[in-house]
Amino acid sequence: MNHRDTSNLPEWARRVNRTWLVRGGLDATTDAWLAHLEQTDPARLLASCEIARALSRGPDHTHDPKPWFYAGLFSLATAAEASHYLATHHFTAAAIPALAQDASLNQWAASLSPASHDLLEKLRSAILALTQ
Numbered sequence: 001m002n003h004r005d006t007s008n009l010p011e012w013a014r015r016v017n018r019t020w021l022v023r024g025g026l027d028a029t030t031d032a033w034l035a036h037l038e039q040t041d042p043a044r045l046l047a048s049c050e051i052a053r054a055l056s057r058g059p060d061h062t063h064d065p066k067p068w069f070y071a072g073l074f075s076l077a078t079a080a081e082a083s084h085y086l087a088t089h090h091f092t093a094a095a096i097p098a099l100a101q102d103a104s105l106n107q108w109a110a111s112l113s114p115a116s117h118d119l120l121e122k123l124r125s126a127i128l129a130l131t132q
Helices: 009-019 026-040 042-056 066-074 079-085 090-095 103-110 114-131
Strands: none
Touching: 009 026, 009 042, 009 066, 026 042, 026 066, 026 079, 042 066, 042 114, 066 090, 066 114, 090 103, 090 114, 103 114
16 A cells, blocks of 8 residues: 555555454454444544554564554544443553543553553553644
């Protein structure tokens, strides 16, 4: 894909989502999220997919791209959308800027292992850098 061509990004995101094994139905949640954006805000769909593509490349190629991909796809969600779609996906929800002040998510994040908390902070920083 031409790196400037964004027309195929939603299909790329769907294809990637279908190929990965994830827990707790995150794949179905992601399909619903992409369909929601497609129907309500096609511009935000493209932007979210672009962020997911950029983040899934990660800081290097030795890390799991899944948390980067999913956090990127949901990065532009409103607080209401993120709460709805990510109600059972705490790690991804905790990375979303719209939920940065959510007390229960922040309390949950504080209980993470140091490595997981470090990853969460890297995700938050990377998302902010791409969305501001």
